Amino acid sequence: MPHAKATRTNRPHIVPSHHAIPRLVSDPVTELARMGTDASGRVVRLHLGPFRPYLISHPDHVQQVLKTDWTNFVRAGVFWRPLQRLIGHSILGEGESWASARKILQPLFTARYTASLAEDMADTIAARISELDDYSRAGRPIDLEHQMTSIVNDTVIKVLFGGRISRDTAERLAPEFATCATSIGFRMLLPFAPYSIRVPGDRAFLRSAKKIDEIVYPLIEQARHEKTRSKEVVSALLAARLEKEGEADLRQVRDDLVNIYGAASETTAMSLIWLWQVLHDHPGVRERLQEEVDRVVGDDPVRPSHITSMPYLRMVLQELLRVYPNAWVVPRQTVADTEIGGVPIKAGSQVLISPYTTHRLEEFWPRPLExxxxxWADEKAALSHRYAFVPFGVGPHVCLGQHLFYIEASLVIANVMSRFRPVVANPQQLKPVPGGATLRPKQKLFLQLHPAERTRAA
Ligand code: HEM
Structure with a gap:
């Protein structure tokens, strides 16, 4: 498309290096959002030395990049390249391997299929939350990050592998993924360093990637040799790849599973950390949620059918994802010259969609920081623009795990709140920081679990 010559109205809002670098070093998440909201959703260009990405937050621009013009904005470049060695070629990628993985995986994450996994998920989660009785009895607070990560990890692994994986092995997987996510920092800073040269973090990354393979491959082999097909993802995936492609390439199935695990675990676990501090800060919300859990669940074990009768819990989760969208930036690289909001953008540029910023634009969200x-009582009224709420992305790459997230997070919350009266032991103003690809609180939080004052069946 020929570009109009840049005028005052179609120049990006520029943040020069001497402002951008110190601000982003001191508080990347908050400052990046401030740069977007100060520009009221106009395209912002960040000058970070020679690296000059565009920050995109206006819902119209989000729609263009992720939906209407999505083939011109691909997952490539500095933000995606370091991840590639772990995720291989599957749904978190691009092109043909992404398209075929999407076709095969999508049916496994529909609302209906996810609901069919929900009963098992409810059992896993209930068993894990009941183990927290020991902490409650001893008056010892739980380390939220450790417990929420471990519970989500266990649940996701069961969804992927069913009963084939032991608890010990499942617990070994999570830290290996965490190491992979955190050890690529140097590669992101030095995107052009050739892979033949070792940089800090490489050794840890490769060691963890190898350990992940050592756990995952035998599980795939085991599922492949089983006569009966079960509904866990690994079985369904083997069957689907076999049926559609005539073979189930083990490397491909490994890539699919690693992609899903990577997308599903940290995101959900981090939401379940933010939540408890937010409830502490908003006692009215906490009381209303507690009332809903008590009324709907009562003394019964939490079942998926309870979740569908808890509209307030859903509203709380939506607001949580608005204020703390875990995928706080969604990076893309332009294929051909284009323009966004009248700003010319050259091929090969880095474009950062920022849901965290979009969700804070005053034009679309009254009292955005509140x-x-x-x-969310009236969802239609809440959304003044269809693309103003994008915690799961939009368009062809939209998150596959939305239903899984809502069911899983709701089951965890309902279990904790029906069994205990949770109180944050060290309340504080949490600082959001980027952790791997997700948004996480900088500080450690602990939760005291007072027993709920009613009799419940063991
Ligand atoms: C709070 C929880 C979650 C958040 C905030 C979240 C957010 C996102 C976002 C923003 C994208 C789009 C990425 C892009 O356009 O490049 C995405 C993609 C994806 N998510 Fe999630 N996600 C969450 C949970 C899950 C769960 C539980 C799963 C489990 C299946 C999952 C699986 C995926 C997959 C497979 C993709 C790639 C889809 C594609 O490119 O075709 N996510 N997610």
């Missing part, structure tokens, strides 16, 4: 689940 945590107010009530705004």
């Amino acid at each position: 945590f107010d689940p009530e705004r």
Whole structure:
């Protein structure tokens, strides 16, 4: 498309290096959002030395990049390249391997298929939350990050592998993924360093990637040799690849599983950390949620059918994803010259969609910094623009795990709140920081689990 010559109105809002670098070093998440909101959703260009990405936050621009013009904005470049060695070629990638993985995986994550996994998920989660009784009895607070990560990890692994994987092995997987996510920092800073040269973090990355393979491959082999097909993802995946492609290449199935695990675990676990501090800060919300859990679940074990009768819990989760969208930036690289909001953008540029910023634009969200689940009472009215709420992305790459997230997170919350009266032991103002690809609180949080004051069946 020929470009109009840049005028005052179609120049990006520029943040020069001497402002951008110190601000992003001191507080990347908050400052990046401030740069976007100061520009009221106009395209921002960040000058970070020679690296000059565009920050995109206006819902119209989000729609263009992720949906209408998505083939011109691909997952490539500095933000994706370091991940590639772990995720291989599957749904978190691009092109043909992404398209075929999407076709095969999508049916496994529909609302209906996810619901069919929900009963097992409910059992896993209930068993894990009941183990927290020991902490409650001893009056010892739980380390939220450790416990939420471990519970989500266990649940996701069961969804992927069913009963084939032991608890010990499942617990070995999570830290290996965490190491992979955190050890690529140097590669992101030095995107052009050739892979023939070792940089800090490489050794840890490769060691963890190898350990992940040592766990995952035998599980795939085991599922492949089983006569009966079960509904866990690994079985369904083997069957689907076999049926559609005539063979189930083990490397491909490994890539699929690693992609899903990577997308599903940290995101959900981090939401379940933010939540408890938010409930501490908003006692009215906490009381209303507690009332809903008590009324709907009562003394019964939490079942998936309870979740569908808890509209307030859903509103709280939506507001949580608005204020703390875990995928806080969604990076893309332009294929051909284009323009966004009248700003010319050259092929090969880095474009950062920032849901964290979009969700804070005053034009679309009245009182954007206020945590107010009530705004979701009428979802249509809450969304003044269809692309103003994008915690799961939009368009052809939209998150496959939305239903899984809502069911899993709801089951965890309902279990904790029906069994205990949770109170944050060290309340504080949490600082959001980027952790791997997700948004996480900088500080450690601990939760005291007082027993709920009613009799419950063991
Ligand atoms: C709070 C929880 C979650 C958040 C905030 C989240 C967010 C996102 C976002 C923003 C994308 C789009 C990425 C892009 O356009 O490049 C995405 C993609 C994806 N998510 Fe999630 N996600 C969550 C949970 C899950 C879960 C539980 C699963 C489990 C299946 C999952 C699986 C995926 C997959 C497979 C993709 C890639 C889809 C594609 O490119 O075709 N996510 N997610």
